[in-house]
Amino acid sequence: MDLTSHPLVVRARRLATDLLVPEAERIDQEGVPASHIEAVKRSGLLGVAAPAEYGGAGAPPAVLRETAEILAGACCATWFVQTQHHTPVQTLARGERAVRERLLGPLSRGELLSGVAYAHLRSYPRRPVRVRREGTGWRFDGTVPWYTGWGLNDVMLLAGVTDSDEVLFAFAEAREQPGLRASAPMRLAALTAARTVSLELDGLWLPAEAVALHTPYDRWAAGDRVKTLATSPAVFGVAEAALSLLDDEAAAPLRSRLSGLRDRAYALADAPVPQARGEERGVAGAEGAGHGPTVRGAVAGEGVDDSAGEGVDDWAAERLAVRAEAYDVLRAATTAAVVAGGGRAMALTSRAQRLAREGLFLLVQGQTAESRAAHLRALGGAPATTGEQER
Numbered sequence: 001m002d003l004t005s006h007p008l009v010v011r012a013r014r015l016a017t018d019l020l021v022p023e024a025e026r027i028d029q030e031g032v033p034a035s036h037i038e039a040v041k042r043s044g045l046l047g048v049a050a051p052a053e054y055g056g057a058g059a060p061p062a063v064l065r066e067t068a069e070i071l072a073g074a075c076c077a078t079w080f081v082q083t084q085h086h087t088p089v090q091t092l093a094r095g096e097r098a099v100r101e102r103l104l105g106p107l108s109r110g111e112l113l114s115g116v117a118y119a120h121l122r123s124y125p126r127r128p129v130r131v132r133r134e135g136t137g138w139r140f141d142g143t144v145p146w147y148t149g150w151g152l153n154d155v156m157l158l159a160g161v162t163d164s165d166e167v168l169f170a171f172a173e174a175r176e177q178p179g180l181r182a183s184a185p186m187r188l189a190a191l192t193a194a195r196t197v198s199l200e201l202d203g204l205w206l207p208a209e210a211v212a213l214h215t216p217y218d219r220w221a222a223g224d225r226v227k228t229l230a231t232s233p234a235v236f237g238v239a240e241a242a243l244s245l246l247d248d249e250a251a252a253p254l255r256s257r258l259s260g261l262r263d264r265a266y267a268l269a270d271a272p273v274p275q276a277r278g279e280e281r282g283v284a285g286a287e288g289a290g291h292g293p294t295v296r297g298a299v300a301g302e303g304v305d306d307s308a309g310e311g312v313d314d315w316a317a318e319r320l321a322v323r324a325e326a327y328d329v330l331r332a333a334t335t336a337a338v339v340a341g342g343g344r345a346m347a348l349t350s351r352a353q354r355l356a357r358e359g360l361f362l363l364v365q366g367q368t369a370e371s372r373a374a375h376l377r378a379l380g381g382a383p384a385t386t387g388e389q390e391r
Helices: 009-031 034-043 061-074 077-085 087-094 097-108 120-124 217-227 233-243 248-270 312-347 352-364 369-379
Strands: 114-117 129-134 136-146 155-162 166-173 179-182 195-207 211-216
Touching: 009 034, 009 061, 009 352, 034 077, 034 129, 061 077, 061 233, 061 248, 077 155, 077 352, 087 097, 087 155, 087 211, 097 166, 097 211, 114 120, 114 136, 120 136, 120 155, 120 217, 155 233, 166 195, 166 217, 211 217, 217 233, 233 248, 233 312, 233 352, 248 312, 312 352, 312 369
Parallel strands: 114 155, 129 155
Antiparallel strands: 129 136, 136 195, 155 166, 166 211, 179 195
16 A cells, blocks of 8 residues: 555655654654654644544554654654644543543543553553542552653543452543642653653542543553553654664665564554454553554554454464564664764664664564564564563
């Protein structure tokens, strides 16, 4: 599918060329400014996968992937802040009516930007964030270890686990308030610019009307597992940006591998997921999700649970292998860019060193115990997966 002329792809390229690429090294050191987020909002890219009836573009997953590659290759920090937004949009599209009617329109039209605070759910049976009923709403207590986009996001999709082993997702304003306090921004090896903090929750109360999803943990986890097996389009975007710093002779073999892996990864992303009985109205999953059937089908949690069993495990094996191989090409591409740059690549003003550090970040972004184990096996020369789900 040739997406070159798609309006959102054109806008993404214009945004990258006119703003993100020229400013990327400065932003890497100083932080993503509100003006970058306003430019993303005006572009319409926040609504790429949002329902048309709520003001979004309703574009197919291929368009979301293409625009993600462009933005990540231009400025990974800006991409990472805005990519959080797509999961809340998808969750609202299938979620509870009250919060959907209040927020889905503004989020789809890019009037508001949402962050996400739920990666800690993957620590279960530990419960870093606990939720319990209090009056007519819900009380959140605990610590969100990672929250990206603080000071840039308007709202956040926050999740915790109840005493009855259910996950509850609700929307809150992304600001300090009674029961919610943010740490100082973290200094990280890469993407410090994305304004990541931890959040302390001490009796944060949200009304029932803020709840988007309430479902058994096991059901949510099965859908999340499938989503986290996919290779992020950002991997291809950053790798391609690194290859653009090489001469044609040096880039050609790596670009050929990258192209083949992209085709395989996206074919797998679009493939049907082994289905189980039932259907979930809306399940939040991996950060920046929506790169495969997540908008339309089972990767969003629709009809996937542990009873899918061996079918999902077999389906997962190839995805883990492709993901590990894509990381290998990303490493080679960013390393080649540094080598080609010589000593100059060590300067913080060098694009090569920034892309290399962003590549390191992508190795762990959206990582789970299963994907980590598969990647370590691949690094050791073994098959990326044994076909058995890691626990």
